[in-house]
Amino acid sequence: MTFGPARQMFRRVAIQAIPTVLGIIALNFLLLNLMPGDAADAIAGMSGSATAETMETLRRTLGLDQSLATRFMTYVANIAVLNLGTSSNYGVPVVNVIMERLPNTLVLMLSAFFIAVTLGILLGWIMAVFANKWPDRLLTAIVLLLYSAPGFWVGLMAIVLFSARLGWLPSGGSETIGVGMTGLALLRDRVLHLILPALALATFFVAIYARLTRAAMLDVLRQDFMRAATAKGLHPLVLQFRHALRNALIPVTTVAGLHLANLLSGAVVVETVFNWPGLGRLTMDSLVARDFNVLLGILLLSCIVVIVTNVIIDWIVMWLDPRIEF
Amino acid sequence: MTDVVVDSSAAPGAAPVPGAARIMSARLRSLLTWLRDPFLCLAMMLLIGVVAIAFAAGLIYPTDPLDMVAPALLWPGQDWDYPLGTDALGRDLAAGVVHGARVSLLVGFFAALIGLVIGTTIGALAGYFGGVIDNVLVRLTELFQTIPAILLVIVILAIGDPSIFLIVLSIGLASWPMIARLARSQFMTLRDADFVMAARGLGYGTPRIIVREILPNALPTLVVATSVLVANGILAEAGLSFLNLGDPNRVSWGSLIGSGRTMLRSEWYLTALPGLAIVLTVLSINVIGDRLTDILNPRSETR
Numbered sequence: 209m210t211f212g213p214a215r216q217m218f219r220r221v222a223i224q225a226i227p228t229v230l231g232i233i234a235l236n237f238l239l240l241n242l243m244p245g246d247a248a249d250a251i252a253g254m255s256g257s258a259t260a261e262t263m264e265t266l267r268r269t270l271g272l273d274q275s276l277a278t279r280f281m282t283y284v285a286n287i288a289v290l291n292l293g294t295s296s297n298y299g300v301p302v303v304n305v306i307m308e309r310l311p312n313t314l315v316l317m318l319s320a321f322f323i324a325v326t327l328g329i330l331l332g333w334i335m336a337v338f339a340n341k342w343p344d345r346l347l348t349a350i351v352l353l354l355y356s357a358p359g360f361w362v363g364l365m366a367i368v369l370f371s372a373r374l375g376w377l378p379s380g381g382s383e384t385i386g387v388g389m390t391g392l393a394l395l396r397d398r399v400l401h402l403i404l405p406a407l408a409l410a411t412f413f414v415a416i417y418a419r420l421t422r423a424a425m426l427d428v429l430r431q432d433f434m435r436a437a438t439a440k441g442l443h444p445l446v447l448q449f450r451h452a453l454r455n456a457l458i459p460v461t462t463v464a465g466l467h468l469a470n471l472l473s474g475a476v477v478v479e480t481v482f483n484w485p486g487l488g489r490l491t492m493d494s495l496v497a498r499d500f501n502v503l504l505g506i507l508l509l510s511c512i513v514v515i516v517t518n519v520i521i522d523w524i525v526m527w528l529d530p531r532i533e534f
Numbered sequence: 535m536t537d538v539v540v541d542s543s544a545a546p547g548a549a550p551v552p553g554a555a556r557i558m559s560a561r562l563r564s565l566l567t568w569l570r571d572p573f574l575c576l577a578m579m580l581l582i583g584v585v586a587i588a589f590a591a592g593l594i595y596p597t598d599p600l601d602m603v604a605p606a607l608l609w610p611g612q613d614w615d616y617p618l619g620t621d622a623l624g625r626d627l628a629a630g631v632v633h634g635a636r637v638s639l640l641v642g643f644f645a646a647l648i649g650l651v652i653g654t655t656i657g658a659l660a661g662y663f664g665g666v667i668d669n670v671l672v673r674l675t676e677l678f679q680t681i682p683a684i685l686l687v688i689v690i691l692a693i694g695d696p697s698i699f700l701i702v703l704s705i706g707l708a709s710w711p712m713i714a715r716l717a718r719s720q721f722m723t724l725r726d727a728d729f730v731m732a733a734r735g736l737g738y739g740t741p742r743i744i745v746r747e748i749l750p751n752a753l754p755t756l757v758v759a760t761s762v763l764v765a766n767g768i769l770a771e772a773g774l775s776f777l778n779l780g781d782p783n784r785v786s787w788g789s790l791i792g793s794g795r796t797m798l799r800s801e802w803y804l805t806a807l808p809g810l811a812i813v814l815t816v817l818s819i820n821v822i823g824d825r826l827t828d829i830l831n832p833r834s835e836t837r
Contacts, residue, residue, distance in 0.1 A: 227673055228673060228676055228677055228680060231673065231674075231677045232677065232680065232681070235677070235681075239689055239693065242693045243692065243693055244693065352817060352820060352821065352824075353813065353817065355820060356765070356813050356816040356817040356820050357809070357812070357813045357816075358769050358772050358773060358776075358788075358809065358812055358813075360773060360776055360791075361772075361791060361805070361809035361812065361813075364791065364795065364798060364805050364809070365802075365805070365806060365809070367798060368798060368799070368802045368805075368806075372798065372799040372802070466679065469679065469680055469681065469682045469683070470682070470683070472682035472684075472685065473682040473683045473684035473685065474684075476684045476685070476688070476777070477684070477773045477776065477777060480776075480777060481795075491685065491688060492777060495688055495691075495692055495779075498692070500692065503688070503689055503692060504689070506685065507681070507685050507686075507689055510681075510682050510685055511680050511681055511682075514680040514681075514682070515680050518680065
């Protein structure tokens with residue numbers, strides 16, 4: 209599929225991500241050392257108290273008295289083998305704590321992403337087709353509202369409407385506890401619990417994708433080759449789908465990379481609103497419990513996920529539009 | 535530099551054209567068409583209203599909004615002394631909304647200002663100098679863009695004491711990348727402009743060229759982009775106070791939503807009304823920012 213120069217570009221994009229990863233690790237290390245109290249303090253705190261000599265011995269055992277450079281090397285080496293330390297709140301390795309909750313957050317984020325992209329592109333498409341007529345104006349107003357409302361507030365209002373008043377959807381959690389459903393019933397239960405949080409998480413970016421799609425499609429719809437294609441006799445919908453929409457995908461894909469970082473942020477609040485057992489709730493719990501290892505582990509993991517996804521998205525963008533150079 | 539456009543009918547020897555629009559800059563004319571837009575006028579009035587209320591908070595509701603002043607859980611309209619009702623502890627919601635406007639607007643505005651300053655500095659240096667400096671600064675920008683904003687803020691708040699200053703600082707730190715990219719592209723375009731070459735020919739030093747020649751031309755676009763930053767800053771502050779990460783002694787719209795959450799099923803006005811305040815404020819800022827962008831962008835379909 210890819211020849212020499214293209215393959216070099218793909219590789220270059222991947223290689224450019226490495227300094228960013230190193231930068232994130234360095235930043236994390238910096239933040240770790242800025243946290244009030246270190247591992248020795250945490251251990252001493254758990255055992256009640258400690259004399260100065262005990263603290264010194266403890267620090268020497270934990271390697272905390274070595275130079276910053278040595279500690280950084282150890283830190284990087286640990287990360288390479290996925291050793292992110294131990295959670296002071298749960299007493300188990302940080303990786304375990306995170307991995308337990310990661311799937312839940314991933315499900316939420318991917319659903320929100322999917323909803324935002326499809327709904328956003330659909331709305332943008334309709335807005336572009338009816339440009340400046342009443343459907344466009346109405347949708348522009350709605351989209352602007354979605355862009356201006358805090359996602360968690362939309363979620364709360366949705367709970368009031370759909371859960372408290374209408375009783376259609378559950379108001380929190382990822383499943384109904386204690387009932388022990390299986391198979392299709394379990395799937396249905398999970399999906400019902402997923403709808404409101406995913407919608408709340410998606411609202412902000414539906415607006416962004418809609419506006420991007422509208423602008424990109426308007427750009428394309430005005431060009432001459434569209435008129436030529438219509439003269440050929442192609443059905444307008446086919447035209448829009450095959451030509452205009454593909455052009456819209458490029459800015460959408462570029463923004464999708466930024467969306468991911470935003471999704472993680474939004475997940476923190478939305479998971480709190482809906483009591484969703486994911487990384488967002490874990491972040492809040494760890495903050496309250498002063499569990500810095502978990503906090504920094506989540507930060508590191510999120511950043512690396514975002515970087516990797518951005519590399520993949522850059523590849524997709526390069527594939528979609530061969531004119532783009534990196 | 536304003537473009538002076540003279541009426542075409544004012545040819546030498548012709549009769550003077552009546553009306554005020556004889557000689558008018560293009561920008562002034564676009565400003566007038568701008569003001570005819572009903573949505574924009576509405577948005578501006580709304581924003582001015584909110585800012586005025588925030589300023590006058592001490593006059594309208596002189597007592598601390600966290601004081602318990604009334605019977606608990608009054609609905610809006612039940613007692614017109616407390617037009618927006620009261621919460622579970624008998625605190626006046628209207629006082630909370632009015633005082634909360636102060637915190638939310640201040641945080642949003644100053645966080646955006648910090649983002650603007652940092653972003654413009656980094657973007658200007660990257661765009662003007664290019665080369666290695668550009669490379670390094672672009673990597674730095676990407677670094678901050680990959681960090682999910684709330685996580686960065688939470689970590690910073692975990693390190694220090696949660697205070698309004700730290701929240702403003704951390705939101706600013708999370709939002710400068712967007713401005714930096716914009717500033718970088720502006721400076722990259724403008725550094726090749728003729729007037730820059732002329733300035734260099736006159737012997738102006740680099741700092742002077744950057745600050746007094748290029749920056750004033752780049753500033754309008756950047757200021758308009760900052761409106762997005764203000765809007766997002768208000769939303770971010772709301773989220774943080776909702777999570778109880780804000781200053782516990784100050785009322786903010788987010789904290790009102792957070793404390794009203796326990797009564798969501800029954801007294802849902804406690805979460806609805808502060809949220810509505812947020813929506814209206816952010817909406818007006820976004821509408822104004824949109825219209826300003828339309829004016830500055832020559833390619834847009836101006837109405």
